[in-house]
Amino acid sequence: MSMxxxxxRKRAGLKLLGVGMLLAxxxxxxxxxxxxxxxxxxxGRHVTVVTDSPYPLVYSPPRQGAGxxxxxxxxxxxxxxxxxxxxxxxxxxxxxLLVAQLAFNDPAxxxxxxxxxxxISASGCQPEVWTDRRFSQAVVDSLDTALxxxxxxxxxxxxxxxxxxxxxxxALLLAAQRNxxxxxxxxxGNVMPAQWIQFHGLRPLASALEPLDYxxxxxxxxxxxxxxxxxxxxxxxxxxxxxKQLEGTCAEAVTLENVSHTQGWEQAWQQWQDQPIxxxxxxxxxxxx
Numbered sequence: 001m002s003m004x005x006x007x008x009r010k011r012a013g014l015k016l017l018g019v020g021m022l023l024a025x026x027x028x029x030x031x032x033x034x035x036x037x038x039x040x041x042x043x044g045r046h047v048t049v050v051t052d053s054p055y056p057l058v059y060s061p062p063r064q065g066a067g068x069x070x071x072x073x074x075x076x077x078x079x080x081x082x083x084x085x086x087x088x089x090x091x092x093x094x095x096x097l098l099v100a101q102l103a104f105n106d107p108a109x110x111x112x113x114x115x116x117x118x119x120i121s122a123s124g125c126q127p128e129v130w131t132d133r134r135f136s137q138a139v140v141d142s143l144d145t146a147l148x149x150x151x152x153x154x155x156x157x158x159x160x161x162x163x164x165x166x167x168x169x170x171a172l173l174l175a176a177q178r179n180x181x182x183x184x185x186x187x188x189g190n191v192m193p194a195q196w197i198q199f200h201g202l203r204p205l206a207s208a209l210e211p212l213d214y215x216x217x218x219x220x221x222x223x224x225x226x227x228x229x230x231x232x233x234x235x236x237x238x239x240x241x242x243x244k245q246l247e248g249t250c251a252e253a254v255t256l257e258n259v260s261h262t263q264g265w266e267q268a269w270q271q272w273q274d275q276p277i278x279x280x281x282x283x284x285x286x287x288x289x
Contacts, residue, residue, distance in 0.1 A: 032091065032093035032094070032095070032118075032119055033047075033058075033093070033119045033120070035097060036058070036060075036097060036100060036119055039097055039100055039101065039104065040060045040100070040104065040112075043063070043104040043105075044063045045060045045061070045062070045063055045104065046060065046061075047059070047060050047119075048060070048061065049120060050142075050145065050146045050149055051122075052145065053141065053142040053145035053146060054116070054124070054138040054139070054141050054142045054145075055116030055117055055122075055124055055125065055129055055138070055139065055142045056116065056117065056120050056122045056124070056125070057113065057114060057115075057116060057142055057143070057145075057146045058114040058118060058119040058120055059111055059112060059113045059114065059146060059150070060100070060103070060104075060111065060112040061111050061150065061153070061154065062109045062110060062111065062154070064109075068108075068109055068156065069156060069157045069158055070156060070157070070158045070159065070160055070182060071109050071110070071111060071150070071151075071154055071156035071158075071159055071160070072103075072106060072108050072109065072110040072111070072159075072160045072161075072162060073110070073111045073113050073147065073150070073159055073160070073161050073162065074099050074100075074102060074103040074106075074110060074111065074112050074113065074162045074163075074164070074167075075099075075113050075115070075143065075161060075162065075163045075164065075167035075168075075170055075171050076094060076099045076100075076112070076113065076114045076115045076118060076164065076167050077094060077099065077115075077164045077165030077166050077167050077188075078092070078115070078130065078134060078165055078166035078167075079092040079093055079094040079095075079115060079118050079130065080092055080093065080094065080095055081130045081131055081134065082131065088127035088128075088130070088131050089127070089130070090127070091121075092115065092117055092118050092129075092130035093114075093118045093119050094118065096262060098164070098262060098265060098266075099112065099164045099167070100112045101266065102162075102164075102187075102265065102266065102269055105266070105270070106273060108273075108274065109154075109156075111150055111154075113143065113146060113147075113150075115130065115134075115139070115143075115166075115167065115170075116129055116130070116139055116142050116143075117129050117130060118130075128206075131205075132205050132206040132207070132208075133205070133206060133207050133208075134166060134205065134208075135166070135169055135170065135173070135193050135205060135207075135208040135209050135210075136206075136207040136208065136209065137207070137209060138207075139170065140170060140173050140174060140177065140209065143170055143174055144174060144177065144178065147159060147174065147178070151180070157180065158180050158181070158182045159178075159180055159181045159182070160181070160182060160183050160184070160185070161174060161175060161181055161183075161184045161185075162184075162185045162186070162187065163184065163185075163186045163187070163189055164186070164187045164188060164189070165187075165188050165189065165190055165233070165234060165261070166190045166193075167186075167189075168186035168187070168188075168189025168190055168191050168225070169189070169190050169191055169192075169193050169209075169210075169211055171184050171186060171189075172184055172186075172191060172211035172214075172218060172221075172223075173209055173211055173214070175217075175218070175221050175223075176211065176214030176217040176218055176221075177214075181221070182222070183221065183222040183223060183224075183277060183280070184221060184222075184223045184224075185223065185224045185225070185226070185273075185277075186223075186224075186225045186226065187226050187265055187269065188226070188227065188228055188231055188233070188234050188261050188262075188265070189225055189226075189227075189234065189239070190234050190238070191211055191225065191238065191239060191242040192210065192211070192212065192238055192241060192242050193205060193208050193209075193210060194208065194210055195238055195241060196234065196238055199235065199237075199238065211242075212242070212245055215245060215246070218246060218249075218251075219246055219249040220249070220250075221250070221251075222250040222277045222279060222280050223250065223251050223252070223277070224251075224252040224253075224254065224272075224277045224278075225239050225242070225243070225251070225252070225253050225254070226254050226255075226256055226259075226268065226269075226272070227239045227253070227254070227255050227256065228255075228256050228259030228260050228261060228263075228264060228265075229255055229256060229257050229258070229259060230258065230259060230260040230263075230264075231259070231260050231261045232260070232261065233261040234261060236255055239253055239255075240253070250277065250279035250280070252277055252278050252279065254272070256268050
């Protein structure tokens with residue numbers, strides 16, 4: 001998939017598809033894509049596709065340019081990776097648009113960024129992309145390409161990443177591999193994929209990266225992680241184990257009552273989204289960016 005472009009976009013090698021061509025590509029993802037289009041449109045936004053990356057990515061930029069130094073990017077969760085316990089889904093698009101809703105309701109300049117192959121069908125979109133390889137370097141590279149493209153368009157200098165569920169691990173991996181992420185917040189975050197797999201008794205993921213493999217980098221990153229007390233998919237014990245590895249750094253954990261993996265996040269996030277991370281509020285001039 002490609003389009004002939006001119007000017008800076010061609011030099012950057014980043015090709016975007018408008019909504020019209022996006023619709024032509026979304027065979028098999030129509031229902032989820034239409035729901036995302038409708039939600040985006042109701043907030044005065046549009047949906048675009050980045051194709052020049054290892055896997056195609058759907059995202060929705062702010063209604064207007066960022067107009068600020070830092071742009072908040074919401075990274076989607078794993079979506080519907082599996083149809084059954086043993087059968088991969090043919091369409092990994094999330095059935096609930098919780099993350100998109102959080103992004104669109106955010107008064108700060110924000111972007112909704114889907115995971116590879118969600119809401120779109122392409123030749124490279126094979127089930128292993130959203131199952132065994134969901135935390136692979138190729139997936140990180142796709143998101144990295146998207147962030148670079150977004151930055152060139154929006155004019156921001158830094159990012160705040162907000163990762164939901166499996167998107168939390170990818171937010172941390174991106175922060176560890178880039179130099180322009182100033183803080184990360186996670187919601188119901190799978191921050192330790194290997195331990196999460198072990199907790200649920202699943203087989204190991206091929207080519208999965210672990211955020212704590214970049215522990216030295218993450219120790220310098222202001223971060224806050226939210227866990228729902230009623231979450232049975234990503235248990236609070238996973239977050240406690242992660243925080244313990246970063247003890248003494250700028251890593252804050254918050255456990256929320258009456259919040260499960262999918263319920264209660266809109267109200268909780270509205271309360272917390274703009275509160276400064278504690279270590280930044282107390283000691284911001286000493287945090288290494």
